Amino acid sequence: MSLRVVAPGEAHAAHKRNPGFPLDLDWVERVRMNRSALERRAATLPARRTVKKDWQIAWLLKAVTFIDLTTLNSDDTPGRVERLCAKARNPLRREIVEGLGVANLDIHPGAVCVYHSFVKTAVDALEGTNIPVAAVSTAFPHGLAPVETKIKEIEASVADGAKEIDIVIERGMVLTGDWQGLYDQVRAFRKACGEAHIKTILGTGELATLTNVAKASLVCMMAGADFIKTSTGKEKVNANLPTSLAMIRMIRWFAEETGIEIGYKPAGGIATAKLALDYMALMKEELGTHWLQPHLFRFGASSLLTDIERQLEHGLTGHYAADYRQPMV
Incomplete structure (x- = not known):
């Protein structure tokens, strides 16, 4: 299972952005998911698909480029955001990069994700790089605010330099079928x-x-979403493989019907390199290697990079380092 590491800023020439489509309620009503079947399928993945040794190192280097390096805490400060951006500029310690011989690959995370208040701080800290800033908007994490307020927040984040906007839907609309x-x-x-x-x-x-x-995945894609994302990371239940499988299969169905490729972003609770590899294997099996590029796949994570860096150091030295050798912020 070979993968080519591509820098996050590398554009995919053939990729066409989702223009949006009219709402097709007949299609929406045809959608059915069998939870038991999805859970059985997801449960087989970790046992059947593993990568070892040099292949694992290659996959983990690739995984770094999928990370939306995130801080979404109530005690965030400009200093914390600046330190996170410094980590984004140099996600792996120099001795690891040089030891693995991958300095020429210019590996960076897919984006830095922050609250609107810190968009300008992050944009300034990442100046001169191709790393985009993503802002969580629309009354994150609950999504319950007047539409006009949410639109103004999006516009303000874009004006401050955000290249990606993570919006929150109103869950009640899904639960009532609106x-x-x-x-x-x-x-x-x-x-x-x-x-x-x-x-x-x-x-x-x-x-x-x-x-x-x-x-909900289908309706959002019809409305023009570039990515569909599982969670805010603040819910009691966040990303998991059965839910991911349901969303990925809707992405595949949408692509078959429209020719438009939509990105997927699991978020919340993805903290280990092993789990990241499971998600990557799921994407490869369901959508193909083509989808394993930063413009079509991301992880919403804050601590994942720490474990990936530990695993890479183990691959290089044969020893596991303590977490504090890979501080995030």
């Missing part, structure tokens, strides 16, 4: 984003069923 309302909101958010790419956070742990998750 697909038109959900579509209209996401369509309005997409318009407010302009050239910035939009990731729609579904809050899957609060949507009750995997069929609801799949329907």
Whole structure:
């Protein structure tokens, strides 16, 4: 299972952005997900798909480019954001990069993700790099605010330099089947984003069923979402493999029907290199190696990079380092 490491800033020439499509309620109503079947399929993955030795190092280097390096805490400060951006500039310690002979690959995370208040701080700290800043908007994490307020927040983040906007849907619209309302909101958010790419956070742990998750995924894609994302990281249940499988299969179905490729972002609780590899294997099996590029796959994570760096050092030296040798901020 070979992978080519591509820098996050490398554009995919053939990729066409999702223009959005009219809401097709007949299609939405045809969507059904079998939870038991999805859980059985997901449970087989970790045992069947593993990578070892040099292949594992290659996959982990690739995984770094998928990370949206994130800080979304109530006690965030400009200093913390600046330190996170410094880590984004140099995600792996120099001795690891040089020891593995990968300095020429210019490996960086997919983005740095912060609250709107810190977008300008992050943009300034990342000046001169190709690392985009992503802002969580639309009343993150609950999504419960007037639409006009949420649109103004998106516009403010874009004005400050955010290239990606992670919006939050109103879960109640999914639970009550208000697909038109959900579509209209996401369509309005997409318009407010302009050239910035939009990731729609579904809050899957609060949507009750995997069929609801799949329907919400489809409606957001119809409305113009560039990515669909599992969670804010603040819910009791965040990303998991069965939910990911449901969303990925909707991405595949959408691509088959429209020819448009939508990105996928699991978020919340992805803290180990092993789990990251499981998600990558799932993407490869369901969508193909083509989808394993930063413009189509991301991890929403804050501590994942620490474990990846530990695993890479182990691959280089044969020893595991303490976490404090790979401080995040």
